[in-house]
Amino acid sequence: MDRILIRGRNRLSGRVPISGAKNAALTLMPCAILTDEPLTLRNLPRLADVDGFGHLLNQLGASTAIEGTRPDEFGRVMTIRAGKVTSTEAPYDIVRKMRASILVLGPILAREGRARVSLPGGCAIGNRPIDLHLKALEALGAELEFTSGYVEARAPHGRLPGGRYTFPVVSVGATENALMAAATAGGSSCLDNAAREPEIVDLCRCLVAMGARIEGIGTERLEVEGVDRLHGATYAVMPDRIEAGSYACAAVIAGGDLTLAGADAAEMGATLAALRSMGAEVEEVPGGIRVAAEGRPKPLELSTAPYPGFATDMQAQFMAVLALADGTSVLTETIFENRYMHVPELARMGADVRVSGRTAVVRGVTGLTGAPVMATDLRASMSLILAGLAAEGETQVSRVYHLDRGYERLEEKLSAVGADIERASDG
Ligand code: EPZ
Numbered sequence: 001m002d003r004i005l006i007r008g009r010n011r012l013s014g015r016v017p018i019s020g021a022k023n024a025a026l027t028l029m030p031c032a033i034l035t036d037e038p039l040t041l042r043n044l045p046r047l048a049d050v051d052g053f054g055h056l057l058n059q060l061g062a063s064t065a066i067e068g069t070r071p072d073e074f075g076r077v078m079t080i081r082a083g084k085v086t087s088t089e090a091p092y093d094i095v096r097k098m099r100a101s102i103l104v105l106g107p108i109l110a111r112e113g114r115a116r117v118s119l120p121g122g123c124a125i126g127n128r129p130i131d132l133h134l135k136a137l138e139a140l141g142a143e144l145e146f147t148s149g150y151v152e153a154r155a156p157h158g159r160l161p162g163g164r165y166t167f168p169v170v171s172v173g174a175t176e177n178a179l180m181a182a183a184t185a186g187g188s189s190c191l192d193n194a195a196r197e198p199e200i201v202d203l204c205r206c207l208v209a210m211g212a213r214i215e216g217i218g219t220e221r222l223e224v225e226g227v228d229r230l231h232g233a234t235y236a237v238m239p240d241r242i243e244a245g246s247y248a249c250a251a252v253i254a255g256g257d258l259t260l261a262g263a264d265a266a267e268m269g270a271t272l273a274a275l276r277s278m279g280a281e282v283e284e285v286p287g288g289i290r291v292a293a294e295g296r297p298k299p300l301e302l303s304t305a306p307y308p309g310f311a312t313d314m315q316a317q318f319m320a321v322l323a324l325a326d327g328t329s330v331l332t333e334t335i336f337e338n339r340y341m342h343v344p345e346l347a348r349m350g351a352d353v354r355v356s357g358r359t360a361v362v363r364g365v366t367g368l369t370g371a372p373v374m375a376t377d378l379r380a381s382m383s384l385i386l387a388g389l390a391a392e393g394e395t396q397v398s399r400v401y402h403l404d405r406g407y408e409r410l411e412e413k414l415s416a417v418g419a420d421i422e423r424a425s426d427g
Contacts, residue, residue, distance in 0.1 A: 004397045004411060006388035007420040008370060012256030014417040016247045018263045018288070019045040019074050019408040020237035023313075024199040026100040027176040028206050028237060029053045032062055032080035033107035034184060035210060037232030040079045044237055048404045052098045054078070059094065060104065061086030074408055075237075085112050092118035092149060099123060102130055102173060105153060106181035109142060113158035116150050124377045126336035132167055132174035139165035140181055140189055162187035162226050170195045170306040175222070176203055183212040185226035194222045197307040198267040202238045209233040239264050242313045243407060245271040246382050248291040249317045250414065252280050253324060254389040257292040258417060265289050270310040274302060274318065278325070299327035299364060304334050316342045316383035323351035324390060325364035332359050342380035345373040349387050349395065370395040375402040382407065389419055396424075 020043035029050070032039040044050060054064045062082035088108050095101040095118040108115035120130060130151075134144055137153060141161040145152040162185035167174060175195040180203075182189035194200070196218060204217040210233045213225035244263035251258040252275065265272060265284045272282050272289070278297035283290050300322060304312040312335040322329040323346055333339045340360055343353045348371045352363040370393035375381030381403040388395030397403075400423070403410060411421045 001398065001426055002400050003424050003426065004385065004400050004403070005422050005424055006370070006385065006395045006397070008254070008389050008391040008393070008395065010254065010389070010418050010420050012251055012254045012258055012389070012414075012417045012419060015259045015261050016413050016417060017074050017261045018239045018244045018247070021045070021199060021202070021240035021242070022047055022049060022406045023172075023242070024202040024238050025050050026053055027103055027199060027203045028235065029057060029080060030103045030107045031180060031203070031206055031210065032057065033060065033082045033085065033104065033111050034180060035230040035232055036083050038079050038081045039210070039232055040077060040234040042077050042234065042236040043075045044078050045075055045240065045408045047406060047408055048401065049098055049100065049406065052094070053100065056090060056094050056101055056104060057082070059087060059091070060108065088112045088115050090117040095120050099128065100173070102133060103176055103180070105133065105151070106137060106177035109137065109153045109155055110160060110181045110184045113155040115153045117153075118150050124341060125339045128336075130174070132169070132171045133177045136165045136167070136174050136178035136191070137181055139163045140178060140185060142181075160185040162189040162224070164190045164192070166192040167194060172197050172200065175200055179203060179207065179214070179222060179224065182224040182226060183207050184228070184230060185224070187226055189224045189226065191222040191224070193220050195306060196220055198238060198241060206233065206235045209235050238267070241267045241271070242311065244268060244289065245311070245314045246317050246386070246407070247413070248275055248280070248282070248289070249321050249386055250389055251291040252278060252293040252297055253321045253386050254419070255294050256418070257290070259285060259288050259290050261288045263289045269308055271314055274300060274310060278321065296324060296326040296364070297321055299325040299329040301330045303332040306335070312336060312339065313379050315339060316379040317386055319343075319353065319360065319362060320346060320383040320386040322362045323353065323365060323387065324368065325362070327364055329362040329364070330359060331362065334358060341376035342383045345376070345380070345384055346387055348373055349391055351387070367392060369393055372396040372398065375399040378402050378406045385410065389414070
């Protein structure tokens with residue numbers, strides 16, 4: 001199993017290319033099921049989850065062709081053809097490894113009038129039920145049954161009629177599933193209190209490029225006029241705002257001056273505001289964002305929230321930075337009930353964090369020390385990498401398969417700007 005070794009205290013400077021967004025890619029790929037024509041996705045990140053989703057689409061009968069890109073290039077181009085859907089089932093063996101597989105439920109149901117998808121089961125960061133996905137699809141006219149760990153969905157008369165649904169809480173995934181199902185429904189649909197994340201906007205834009213009719217893009221009310229069929233399209237995945245925010249934290253925790261090439265400040269409002277409050281210099285530059293910082297960050301009070309609030313996917317990375325702040329910070333995690341798995345690992349490096357319920361009090365220390373630590377989930381693993389960049393001595397992060405799910409060629413990107421970092425494989 002691979003480990004990542006970091007020898008900290010190097011100042012970082014230079015250009016970090018930001019890849020396409022994982023959380024956009026995972027909802028754009030299933031759109032291919034909604035048409036029998038090819039969907040070409042550009043700027044697709046090279047990530048384990050994207051590969052996993054490709055395998056799931058193949059399992060359903062779609063072909064996935066990757067256009068050659070130079071090995072030194074980041075991202076790639078994939079053309080997905082679901083000329084014929086040969087299976088309407090997403091099996092447990094695939095879904096248990098990647099929760100985002102649930103995002104084929106809406107598209108298969110819309111395309112074939114029936115779908116059988118394994119229930120995803122638990123996750124390290126929280127229970128993560130899918131009840132809202134199911135309730136939204138029922139509101140669009142689906143009939144659901146549950147048998148041996150699977151949900152069986154049917155569209156009466158083979159096509160969903162469409163309908164209205166108000167989400168009791170904001171859910172990114174449930175909004176995405178309902179949107180994809182509504183795009184080819186027999187009538188119009190209205191989704192209220194829908195998620196407004198930039199990844200949802202990216203999904204809407206891709207669906208519109210395929211011929212869908214959607215009003216209210218970017219707002220909490222999405223109105224979808226179902227169309228008889230969608231056509232193929234070529235679409236570029238948006239830049240990854242969470243990856244960009246993670247590297248911005250690297251510039252603050254290690255000290256330095258980084259340009260996040262391809263990042264879009266318009267989609268990172270809350271993250272950039274928090275960076276500025278910590279004392280970082282943040283400016284939009286042609287083709288990206290520049291982040292520079294020296295010395296100890298200022299402490300903060302931060303509470304995660306649905307977009308445009310502060311992203312839960314940035315909480316762990318900010319905790320690593322605030323562990324070295326000149327004062328005490330308070331973080332509140334409002335989205336997931338178990339997203340502090342990085343705390344005991346950061347404590348092994350000398351961080352002083354006290355968690356009670358959803359709140360973490362972070363007393364800034366003057367320095368961290370390298371240690372062997374273990375990744376527990378995707379963003380927690382990035383917080384350990386960040387702590388390693390600032391720590392005295394060597395940090396060894398194990399279970400880095402978590403990291404590979406969401407960060408494309410991280411060691412390459414960091415060593416190119418001055419970090420002393422490498423991957424070691426235990427064979
Ligand atoms: C998406 O997960 C992202 N994943 C997550 O990123 C991200 O943390 C999350 O949105 C919130 O921004 C992908 O896009 C693949 P939700 P998702 O449905 O869709 C509850 C990362 O690190 N809920 O918005 O699963 C749920 O338990 C990952 O890249 C229900 O109760 O998140 C949570 O408390 C981690 N019932 C809250 O809503 C439901 O049916 C928000 O979840 C659905 C969700």
